[in-house]
Amino acid sequence: MHSRKPFYLFVALLFALGLSASIYRGIEHHVPFLPGEQVQSWTVDAKVSFQGKGVPAEVSFSLPQDPAFEILVENTTSPGYGLTISNNEHDRRAVWSTRDAIGKQDLYYKVTLIPTGQIQIAAPDTPPAVEEYLWPATEQTAAEKVIEEVWSRSASNLTFAQQLMAVITGKDRSQNVELLLSSQSPTKLFVRMLHSKGIPAMEVNGLYLEDQRRRQQLSSFVExxxxxxxxxxxLNKGTQGRPNNLLLWERTGRSVLDVMGGVNSLVNFSMLQDTRSALATSIDLMVNKNALDFSLYQLPLEEQSLFKSILLIPIGVLMVVFLRVIIGIKTSGTFMPVLIALAFIQTTLLTGLIGFLLIVSFGLMIRSYLSYLNLLxxxxxxxxxxxxxxxxxLFTMLAYKFGLSEGVTITYFPMIILAWTIERMSILWEEQGPKEVVMQGxxxxxxxxLAYLAMSATWVQHWVFNFLGMHLVILALVLLMGQYTGYRLLELKRFKPLAGE
Structure with a gap:
């Protein structure tokens, strides 16, 4: 006897591969596991304004690059300006340029962002180098006293930063802190004191996202x-940690906006929250990443629609195998019910059942006449x-004549399959009688x-098209049921007298 271990290992491998591929697609490409899921998106408009001096102008504007948000769409409006976007890994900037900028100039940048949920910002294993700040002679003594006092009350770099923020932002500030704050902002003082102890820190700019807000400015933070x-x-609020509605706009330490050839430059932000389909969002993100090379979404819409029907067939096949092998239901033809179920999806269930019964009934009557002709x-x-x-x-024309629009859809029935079904039922009638015809029909x-109910379920249609790995899971289940050699459930009724005794 051959060992079945290789077979079960193969089935387990198919199941694991299919499930892993589906989970990976959902997590890596953000494909929703359930249909109809919605995601929140943020649309942010940045308006850059300045006064041109009648000379060539060049405007360099920092673009968002925050791991907590993924860029879905971005575009600019800048008539008369040349535009270059540098996709540097750590510093993305838009550079507008023109030969002649006279008077008030307005440039616009618009971006649609999707939250990723990745609030924590990873840093390199090796701490970045720190340049120690040289305090002015009038501030050096005060800064050293504050730093040493806080340092003695801390146990790590993080607790030192926490204690230092409390000293700078507290209500009862010492005279030394007041002196230092008289010439610099709390944020810059915080960074410089951290650098004095060799602690890596940098000033960053962020934008609080609030729905339907206009003319907002960037806020300063410290990492x-x-x-x-x-x-x-x-340091402005005296808090630690990152709120969910904060977009870090600039994290390189450079200025957000640099304007050459203009004066009185200013940038304002407006934002709007929106809800969009999670599936459409994941497709757009895959397009941005060129990840559609092996996806059905790269096909034309007509072929996509065709595949949406074809990929439902394995579900129908799974239902047929289960109902025939495990349950023991007899059918006329092995996979004829699958094709009929596909027709039901186009016609709706009630219309399809009525149409099927009418076509088969009339076909059997005419087939009974053909049997007397002794044809090949x-x-x-x-x-x-x-x-x-x-x-x-004939039925289609009658349905249209009487205004029954649902009846017109019976043209979706597979005609060749219906013809063979009528032929098999007719032979079965002659050999085993009408009872067997009724049972198999x-x-x-x-x-x-039942196959139609499974194939028409929205979540099933979503899974078989968007998670192709599920077809490996279906194949594994079909192979597993193919090894079943026990009694069908409907055959157990033969043992009912024994159970009664």
């Missing part, structure tokens, strides 16, 4: 290096096909109905 993470401090099999099947086409055409309709 402090601690255990391969950047910890955010807000090919000729008889050909005649049945022509008759089925005529019956479908009723079983076929039952299996087709």
């Amino acid at each position: 402090v290096y601690h255990k391969q993470q950047w910890v955010l401090f807000d 099999l090919i000729s008889r099947i050909s005649a049945v096909i022509i008759v089925v086409i005529g019956i479908i055409g 009723g079983g076929s309709l039952l299996v087709a109905t």
